[in-house]
Amino acid sequence: MSYHSPLFVALDTDRLDHARALAEAVRHHVGGLKLGLEFFAANGPAGVRAMADLDLPIFLDLKLHDIPNTVAKAMAALAPLQPAIVTVHAAGGRAMMEEAKAAAPEHTRVVAVTMLTSLDTEDLRAMGVGSSLAEQVERLAANARDAGLDGIVCSGEEVAMAHRAWPKGLLVVPGVRPADGPVGDQKRVVTPREARDRGASVLVVGRPITAAEDPDAAARAIAATL
Numbered sequence: 001m002s003y004h005s006p007l008f009v010a011l012d013t014d015r016l017d018h019a020r021a022l023a024e025a026v027r028h029h030v031g032g033l034k035l036g037l038e039f040f041a042a043n044g045p046a047g048v049r050a051m052a053d054l055d056l057p058i059f060l061d062l063k064l065h066d067i068p069n070t071v072a073k074a075m076a077a078l079a080p081l082q083p084a085i086v087t088v089h090a091a092g093g094r095a096m097m098e099e100a101k102a103a104a105p106e107h108t109r110v111v112a113v114t115m116l117t118s119l120d121t122e123d124l125r126a127m128g129v130g131s132s133l134a135e136q137v138e139r140l141a142a143n144a145r146d147a148g149l150d151g152i153v154c155s156g157e158e159v160a161m162a163h164r165a166w167p168k169g170l171l172v173v174p175g176v177r178p179a180d181g182p183v184g185d186q187k188r189v190v191t192p193r194e195a196r197d198r199g200a201s202v203l204v205v206g207r208p209i210t211a212a213e214d215p216d217a218a219a220r221a222i223a224a225t226l
């Protein structure tokens, strides 16, 4: 199943009214709404239900990462929300990913975060990992695929490789920035067009839209480049 647009807006706010206003403003230019830790910590499942009223696919980016039993129970608790996509961390291991997928509703796609887009090679070394970012993403993506997940989250720098290795995988790319836009805390960034051309299925864009003076115009401009 594909989405009306590959562009998903990350609504990183603790305020439900703000998230709803942003979603209303951009709804005609995006294929779905991504709700993450900040939104969920403040608004919980009731907040997710209030956003689901807008009739756009809901991407719950909760990055579940714990022992298999805990992640499976958390996934089961999220099931009534019927999210289109939920994230877990690939670093949680194969058993955790398998149990997460088994506990998810039939139509929920479970995708594994490989290496956060806010990390670079230096961060990888500090974690004691000697391989390159691309090798690490490739390894974690293979584990996610073998665990029966639906796809991965990676940066635009690795997505072409991921697409070759897993052409049917749902490839989610955050760290997307219009050319010359501020990158903030992201370290591996590409433009929306680059992400798309390299095989991304879903492009996650937050602040370039939500922090813009006119979020509707910002989302329209990004969508027009795809």
Ligand SMILES: O=c1ccn([C@@H]2O[C@H](COP(=O)(O)O)[C@@H](O)[C@H]2O)c(=O)[nH]1
Pocket (backbone or CB within 6 Å): 010, 012, 036, 061, 113, 115, 116, 117, 118, 153, 154, 174, 175, 176, 184, 186, 204, 205, 206, 207, 208
């Ligand atoms: O590796 C990852 C995984 C998830 N994210 C999330 O995407 C958005 C990006 O927001 P921007 O404002 O466009 O930077 C945010 O919700 C992150 O939690 C990510 O950036 N990188």
